[in-house]
Amino acid sequence: MKTVVSKETSRKTSVAAFSVHRRVPVRNEFLAGMDSDFLYHLGFSSSQDLKSMFGDVKFFCCGGSAQRMGEFAQKVANEIGPRGEGELPFGLKPCKIGKTDRYSIFKVGPVLISNHGMGMPSMSILLHEVTKALHYADAKDVTYFRLGSSGGVGVSPGTVLLTTEGMNGLVEPHYSLPILGKMVHRPAILDVSLAESIVTAAKKRLQDVKVEMGKTMGADCFYEGQGRLDGALCAYNEDDKMQFLRLLNKRGIRNIEMEATMFAAFTHELNIRAAVACVTLLNRLEGDQVLATPEELEEWDERPGDVVLAYIKEELGL
Amino acid sequence: MKTVVSKETSRKTSVAAFSVHRRVPVRNEFLAGMDSDFLYHLGFSSSQDLKSMFGDVKFFCCGGSAQRMGEFAQKVANEIGPRGEGELPFGLKPCKIGKTDRYSIFKVGPVLISNHGMGMPSMSILLHEVTKALHYADAKDVTYFRLGSSGGVGVSPGTVLLTTEGMNGLVEPHYSLPILGKMVHRPAILDVSLAESIVTAAKKRLQDVKVEMGKTMGADCFYEGQGRLDGALCAYNEDDKMQFLRLLNKRGIRNIEMEATMFAAFTHELNIRAAVACVTLLNRLEGDQVLATPEELEEWDERPGDVVLAYIKEELGL
Numbered sequence: 309m310k311t312v313v314s315k316e317t318s319r320k321t322s323v324a325a326f327s328v329h330r331r332v333p334v335r336n337e338f339l340a341g342m343d344s345d346f347l348y349h350l351g352f353s354s355s356q357d358l359k360s361m362f363g364d365v366k367f368f369c370c371g372g373s374a375q376r377m378g379e380f381a382q383k384v385a386n387e388i389g390p391r392g393e394g395e396l397p398f399g400l401k402p403c404k405i406g407k408t409d410r411y412s413i414f415k416v417g418p419v420l421i422s423n424h425g426m427g428m429p430s431m432s433i434l435l436h437e438v439t440k441a442l443h444y445a446d447a448k449d450v451t452y453f454r455l456g457s458s459g460g461v462g463v464s465p466g467t468v469l470l471t472t473e474g475m476n477g478l479v480e481p482h483y484s485l486p487i488l489g490k491m492v493h494r495p496a497i498l499d500v501s502l503a504e505s506i507v508t509a510a511k512k513r514l515q516d517v518k519v520e521m522g523k524t525m526g527a528d529c530f531y532e533g534q535g536r537l538d539g540a541l542c543a544y545n546e547d548d549k550m551q552f553l554r555l556l557n558k559r560g561i562r563n564i565e566m567e568a569t570m571f572a573a574f575t576h577e578l579n580i581r582a583a584v585a586c587v588t589l590l591n592r593l594e595g596d597q598v599l600a601t602p603e604e605l606e607e608w609d610e611r612p613g614d615v616v617l618a619y620i621k622e623e624l625g626l
Numbered sequence: 627m628k629t630v631v632s633k634e635t636s637r638k639t640s641v642a643a644f645s646v647h648r649r650v651p652v653r654n655e656f657l658a659g660m661d662s663d664f665l666y667h668l669g670f671s672s673s674q675d676l677k678s679m680f681g682d683v684k685f686f687c688c689g690g691s692a693q694r695m696g697e698f699a700q701k702v703a704n705e706i707g708p709r710g711e712g713e714l715p716f717g718l719k720p721c722k723i724g725k726t727d728r729y730s731i732f733k734v735g736p737v738l739i740s741n742h743g744m745g746m747p748s749m750s751i752l753l754h755e756v757t758k759a760l761h762y763a764d765a766k767d768v769t770y771f772r773l774g775s776s777g778g779v780g781v782s783p784g785t786v787l788l789t790t791e792g793m794n795g796l797v798e799p800h801y802s803l804p805i806l807g808k809m810v811h812r813p814a815i816l817d818v819s820l821a822e823s824i825v826t827a828a829k830k831r832l833q834d835v836k837v838e839m840g841k842t843m844g845a846d847c848f849y850e851g852q853g854r855l856d857g858a859l860c861a862y863n864e865d866d867k868m869q870f871l872r873l874l875n876k877r878g879i880r881n882i883e884m885e886a887t888m889f890a891a892f893t894h895e896l897n898i899r900a901a902v903a904c905v906t907l908l909n910r911l912e913g914d915q916v917l918a919t920p921e922e923l924e925e926w927d928e929r930p931g932d933v934v935l936a937y938i939k940e941e942l943g944l
Contacts, residue, residue, distance in 0.1 A: 336860035345856060348916075349744075349848075375727035409693035410744065426667075426728065429745025429846045429884055436849050439858040477804025486795025487850045488862055488870040528747045528846075530667075531754050532805045538663060540757040541895060542654035544806060552806040566747055577859060598666075 332442035332450050333578050339440070347437040349410040354444045362445035366418040367620050370434060371455040371612070372567075374412040374423040380455065380613040381414035381421045387617060388417055388626060419620065424454070428483070428526060428570035435574045451502065452575055452582040455612035458524070458565035459534065460588030462557045465600055466608050468510070468517060468615050469562050470503040471524040471584035474569035477533055479525070479559060483573035496526075496572035502583050506619040513618040517611050522562025524584060526569030534564050536596055553592050563588050585612040650760035650768050651896050657758070665755040667728040672762045680763035684736040685938050686756060688749075689773040689930070690885075692730040692741040698773065698931040699732035699739045705935060706735055706944060737938065742772070746801070746844060746888035753892045769820065770893055770900040773930035776842070776883035777852065778906030780875045783918055784926050786828070786835060786933050787880050788821040789842040789902035792887035795851055797843070797877060801891035814844075814890035820901050824937040831936040835929050840880025842902060844887030852882050854914055871910050881906050903930040 339345065345354040352358075369384075371377050411434055414421040422438065424431045431454075442450055460467060474496030475481055482493040503521055510519045531539025535549040556564070568584045575582035587608045590598045600608065657663065663672040670676075687702075689695050729752055732739040740756065742749045749772075760768055778785060792814030793799055800811040821839055828837045849857025853867040874882070886902045893900035905926045908916045918926065 334858045336855070336857060338855045338860060342856065346916075373727040409691040425743045425745075425748055426751060427743075427745045427747025429848075429851075430743055430748055432846070432851075433744060433848045436858045443858070477807070478809065479807050485847055485851055486845070488853055488866055489795070489797050489873065491796065492850075527804070528750070529803055530747075530751045532810075533747075533750075533803055535806055537654070537656045538660065539654060540652045540754045540761070541892075542656060548806055555807065574859075 329448045332439060332445075332447050332580070334440060334443045335578060345440060345444070347441055349433050350413065350437045350441065351410075352441075354440070358441055358445040362415070362420065362442055362447055364418055365415070365420045365442060365445070365447045365450055366623075367451055367453065368420045368422075368438060368442070369453045369455060369613075369616060370422045370424045370431075370438075372423060372426055372457075376609060377421050377423045378412065378414065379610075381416055383610075383613060384416045384419050384421065384617060384620075387621065388419070388624060418624070424567065427528065427566050431567045431570050432574070435571065439578065439580075450580070452571075452580055453616045454567060454571050454582075454584045454586075455616055456565050456567065456584070456586040457609060457612075458563040458586040458588050460563050460591045461553055461561055462593050463520060463522070463562050463588050463591060464518065465588055465590050466518065466604070466611070467588050468519045468611050469524065469586050469588060470506055470519065470521045471498055471568050471572065471586070472500050472503060472521050473497060473523045474572035474584075475523055475525045475559070475561055476569050477525070477527050479556065479561075483526070483569045494573035494577055496569045497576040498572045498583060499581050502581050505622075506583055506585065506615060509619040509622040510615040513621070514614055517615065519615060520562065523560045524568040524586065525556060525561050525564045526571075527564055527566055530566065535592075538596060550593075557593065564592070583616070585615050587611045647766045650757060650765050650898070652758060652761045653896060657761075663758060663762070665759055667751050668731065668755050668759065669728075670759075672758070676759055676763040680733070680738065680760055680765055682736055683733070683738045683760060683763070683765045683768055684941075685769055685771065686738045686740075686760070687771045687773060687931075687934060688740045688742045688752060688756075690742060690744055690775075694927060695739050695741045696730065696732065697928075699734055701928075701931060702734045702737050702739065702935060702938075705939065706737070706942060736942070742885065745846065745884050749885045749888050750892070753889065757896065757898075768898070770889075770898055771934045772885060772889050772900075772902045772904075773934055774883050774885065774902070774904040775927060775930075776881040776904040776906055778881050778909045779871055779879055780911050781838060781840070781880050781906050781909060782836065783906055783908050784836065784922070784929070785906050786837045786929050787842065787904050787906060788824055788837065788839045789816055789886050789890065789904070790818050790821060790839050791815060791841045792890035792902075793841055793843045793877070793879055794887050795843065795845050797874065797879075801844075801887045812891035812895055814887045815894040816890045816901060817899050820899050823940075824901055824903065824933060827937040827940040828933040831939070832932055835933065837933060838880065841878045842886040842904065843874060843879050843882045845882055845884055848884065853910075856914060868911075875911065882910070901934070903933050905929045
C-alpha cells in the first residue's frame with residue numbers, strides 16, 4: 309500500500325513543521341508521584357499501556373452527543389483511511405478497556421474523538437482526564453477541537469463560527485471557577501492563527517459552507533442563561549432579550565453555546581493549541597425558533613466536523 | 627389481579643393525603659401563547675398527546691448515567707409491578723417518540739426516570755424540559771428526586787446522604803446564574819420534611835444502609851472545583867485542600883457533587899417537592915482515593931435508588 313505510506317510520511321513532516329515536538333502538558337506536581345492514576349469517568353488507568361493506545365494521537369476532537377461523534381468517527385475513517393499494515397484499525401473503541409456510560413471514545417489513526425456531554429462541568433471532566441491520558445501516553449503536538457452547535461447572533465443560520473475568544477454569561481472574557489472557596493478567573497483565549505488556518509482549509513475544500521470568525525458566549529443554561537423566552541422559568545420579556553442580544557452583537561459575540569469558555573480557558577492555561585467550530589442553527593436576532601427543516605439541520609450538524617476535517621486533511625497532506 | 631387493584635387504590639389515597647392536587651407548575655407567561663413547544667433535547671413536542679404519556683406521573687427520578695438509570699427503571703418495574711390492565715407497560719421509552727443522544731427517559735407506572743448527565747447546566751436543560759412536559763401533560767403532585775454519587779466530608783463511605791440544603795463552590799447557600807448579563811442568586815432550599823420521610827422509610831425497609839442528612843456542595847468541576855489533587859491542573863497542596871474540606875465540614879456540608887445546588891434552586895423556585903439522595907464513595911477527610919472494591923462500589927451505586935424506592939413504595943402503600 310504505497311500511497312498510504314507516503315501519506316503517512318507527509319503527515320509526519322507536516323506536524324513537525326509547526327512546532328518543536330511538545331508532549332501534551334499537565335500542570336500538577338502531584339501526578340508524577342502517583343503509583344497509578346485511575347481516570348474514573350473514562351474507565352481506564354495510567355497503569356495500562358496508554359502509550360501504545362494513544363501515543364500517536366495528533367488531533368483530539370470532541371462534541372456534545374455520543375451519537376454524533378460516532379458518526380464523525382466513521383467519516384474520519386472514510387476520509388483519512390485506509391491505514392497501512394500494523395496501524396490501529398478504524399474504530400478502536402477504548403471503551404472496551406473502560407466504560408461508555410459517561411463518555412464514548414473512538415480513535416481513528418492520529419484522531420482521538422469523544423463526546424463531552426452538555427455544559428462546562430461535563431466538558432471539564434473530559435478535558436482533565438483526556439489530557440492526563442495523552443500526557444501519560446507521551447503524545448506530542450496534539451491540537452484540540454470542539455465541534456458543536458450554537459445559536460447565532462447576527463450570522464445567517466448554517467454558518468460555521470470559529471471562536472476567537474470565549475466570553476462568560478456576564479459578557480466577560482474569562483472562565484470563572486470557584487477553587488477552594490475562592491473565585492478564580494482564567495482568560496478564555498484561543499489560538500486565532502489556528503482558527504484562521506481552519507477557515508482557509510474550509511474555504512479551499514468546502515465551497516458550500518459559510519465559515520466566519522467571532523467571539524462565543526459560553527452559557528451555563530440553555531434557557532434563562534441564553535435569554536430564551538421558552539424555559540420553565542422566565543422573568544423577562546422580548547424587549548429585555550433583544551436588548552441583551554444586541555449588546556452581545558456589539559461586543560463582537562457571534563454565537564452562544566455552553567462549553568467554549570471553559571474549553572478555551574483550560575487549553576490556554578496549558579498552552580494547548582485549540583479551536584472551537586460551531587454551526588449556528590438560527591439567528592437569535594431574528595427569533596428563537598429553529599426554522600430549518602430536519603434535513604437542513606442534519607446537514608448543518610455535520611458542518612463543524614467537515615470544517616475541522618478539512619483542516620486535519622490539510623495537515624496530514626491528504 | 628385483585629392485589630394490584632387494591633395497591634393502586636391505596637396509592638391514590640396516599641398521594642391525595644399530602645396535598646391539594648397541584649399541577650406541575652411553570653413560571654413563564656409566554657408558554658401559554660405558543661402554538662407548539664418543541665422540547666429540543668428530549669425530542670418531542672407539546673403538540674403530541676403528552677397527557678396520555680405523562681399525565682399519571684407522581685415521581686420523577688433522575689441521576690447522572692443513562693445506564694444506571696436504566697437499571698433503576700428495571701428495579702422499579704420489579705418492585706412496584708405488575709401493573710393492572712390498561713396501564714402503561716413497563717419500560718415505555720418515550721425516546722421512541724424522541725431521541726436518546728442527550729437523555730434516556732423511562733416510565734414505569736407513576737415513576738418517570740431519566741439520566742441528567744454531569745453538571746448543573748446539563749441538569750438544568752433536563753429540568754426545564756421535563757417540567758414543561760409534565761406541565762403540558764397536566765401531571766399533578768409530582769415529587770422530584772436526584773439519585774447520585776458523591777464524595778463524603780466526614781461520613782463513612784457507603785452512607786446515603788439526604789441533602790438539607792445546597793451550597794455553591796463559594797460555600798454560599800444559593801445557585802448563581804447569569805441571566806441577561808446579570809448574576810441572579812437563587813436559594814438552594816430543599817424540603818427537609820421530605821428528606822426526613824425518606825430517611826424514615828429507608829430505616830424501616832433497608833436495615834443495612836446507613837442514611838444521614840446534611841448540606842451538599844454542588845461544584846462546577848470534579849477536580850479543582852472539589853479540591854482534588856489529581857487533576858491535569860492543580861495549584862494548591864494537601865494542606866490547602868484539608869483546610870478547605872475541614873471548613874466545609876464545619877459549615878455542615880457532608881458531601882460534594884455536581885448538581886444538587888441547581889436542582890434545589892430550580893425546584894424551590896417552582897415550589898416543587900424535591901429531594902437529593904447521594905451515596906458517598908469515600909470520605910474526603912481521610913484521602914482522595916476510592917478504596918472500596920468494585921463489588922462494594924456496584925452495591926453502593928444502587929443505594930440512592932433503593933432509598934428513594936423505599937419511600938416511593940411507602941407512598942404507594944406497597
